[in-house]
Structures are given as C-alpha cells and as structure tokens.
Amino acid sequence: MNLTNYIGTILIILEDFSELGIRFAFNLVATFFVVVLLYARNSKRKDFFFSYFAVSLAVFLLCYLLASVELGLGFALGLFAIFGIIRYRTDPIPIKEMTYLFVIIAVSVINALSRGVIGYLELTFVNILLVGALWTLEKVLMLKQERSLLVTYEKIENIHKDKEKELLEDLKLRTGIVIKRYEIEKVDFLRDVAIIKIYFDLNGNSKRQAGND
Numbered sequence: 664m665n666l667t668n669y670i671g672t673i674l675i676i677l678e679d680f681s682e683l684g685i686r687f688a689f690n691l692v693a694t695f696f697v698v699v700l701l702y703a704r705n706s707k708r709k710d711f712f713f714s715y716f717a718v719s720l721a722v723f724l725l726c727y728l729l730a731s732v733e734l735g736l737g738f739a740l741g742l743f744a745i746f747g748i749i750r751y752r753t754d755p756i757p758i759k760e761m762t763y764l765f766v767i768i769a770v771s772v773i774n775a776l777s778r779g780v781i782g783y784l785e786l787t788f789v790n791i792l793l794v795g796a797l798w799t800l801e802k803v804l805m806l807k808q809e810r811s812l813l814v815t816y817e818k819i820e821n822i823h824k825d826k827e828k829e830l831l832e833d834l835k836l837r838t839g840i841v842i843k844r845y846e847i848e849k850v851d852f853l854r855d856v857a858i859i860k861i862y863f864d865l866n867g868n869s870k871r872q873a874g875n876d
Contacts (some may be wrong), residue, residue: 683727686786690774693766693790694719697797702763705801711760719767722804733820747856757810766797782856810861813848822847834861 698715702708770793777786814834816822821830831842840863849858 666777685783686727686774686778687723689783689786689790690719690723690771693770693774693794696794697763697770699768701797701801702792706759709837713761715764718764719771722768722771723775726772727778766793769793809843809862809864811860812840814859814861816857816859817855817859819850819852820861822850822857834859 694716694811698712702715703712736866770790773789773793774786777789816830816834818830818833820826821833831845834840834842834845838861840861842861842863844862846862847857848860853858
C-alpha cells in the first residue's frame with residue numbers, strides 16, 4: 664500500500680517502511696547484546712560504544728537502502744574490505760576491538776541484506792546464533808584479553824638482566840597488576856629512567872582486584 668500526495672508523488676510505501684522498522688529493531692537489539700552485554704562486561708571499556716553503535720547504524724541503513732541498486736554480495740564484501748583496512752588517525756585499535764567491529768558490521772549487513780532471502784524467524788535464529796557464539800567464546804572458553812601499559816621506571820639498576828625478579832616484584836607492587844611479561848622500550852641513562860611496556864590479562868587482574876576490594 665502506497666501513500667501519495669496531491670501531485671502523485673509517493674510519500675511512503677507502508678510495506679517497505681514496516682519491514683525497515685522491524686529489521687532495524689532486529690539490528691539494534693543484536694548490536695545492544697554484542698556491545699553492552701558482551702563486549703562492555705568483559706572488556707570493562709566504554710570508549711568504543713559510540714563507534715560501534717554509529718557504525719552499526721550507518722552500515723545497516725547503507726546496505727538496506729542500497730540493496731535495490733543490485734549491489735548485492737559484492738557491495739557487502741567491499742564494506743568488509745574498507746572497514747578491515749581502516750586505521751584511525753589516533754591510537755591504534757586493539758585486535759579484540761577490531762574483531763568486535765567486524766562482528767558489528769557482519770550483523771548489520773546480515774540484517775539489512777537478508778530481505779527476501781530469509782524470514783523473520785530465521786533472522787531471529789541467526790542473530791541468536793551469533794550472539795550465543797560470542798557468549799561461548801567469552802564465557803565458556805574463558806578467553807583472556809591481554810592489555811599493555813607503558814611505565815616510566817626510575818630504578819634504572821633493576822633493568823639489568825640479572826635483576827628480572829626484582830624488577831617484576833617492584834612493578835607489581837607499584838601497579839597492583841599481575842604482569843605476564845614486559846619489554847624495555849627505551850633506556851635513558853642521562854635521566855636514569857627507562858620506558859617499560861608491561862603486559863597483563865585484563866580479566867584476571869579485574870577479578871583479583873575485585874576480590875581484594
């Protein structure tokens with residue numbers, strides 16, 4: 664059913680508008696589960712919220728509205744390629760955050776371009792399957808997220824290879840972090856300081872700190 668104005672211009676196609684609303688809701692709910700209930704709870708970060716929701720909205724509407732232009736699968740794969748090589752001009756995006764960005768794009772493309780291919784019941788199953796797979800990876804397999812931190816260290820004598828134990832104990836005492844490994848990035852003997860990058864499991868340290876509180 665179409666609604667037109669007095670000069671005969673189509674204002675709205677009710678069937679297409681309702682389908683857009685339903686699929687947009689599917690995509691919004693799936694994105695919410697992936698970003699808020701999975702990513703945020705496991706990474707303890709919220710700085711990518713805006714980017715994930717903005718990318719999801721933009722990709723969904725772009726795919727849905729241009730699907731009738733017969734761009735099809737090639738268009739979708741082109742989006743994956745474009746977002747796959749994006750490097751923001753600020754800090755590099757960690758691997759896990761890039762993975763979630765890829766998932767968000769995939770969810771948006773599926774919800775937008777599956778029109779006329781699968782029904783709403785199948786679309787619901789696909790979204791649940793995707794969210795369930797992510798939950799399994801995060802919760803059941805207990806995948807740990809490794810993070811790094813740059814530390815300016817002034818006890819220059821502890822960077823000696825024979826004092827690795829003392830260095831790790833001192834860094835742990837100062838930062839409260841269980842350190843997996845470290846790399847000495849730079850040594851300045853004139854100022855008696857060293858730049859050290861420490862690596863740690865985010866989930867493991869979060870649990871330990873919560874237990875201490």
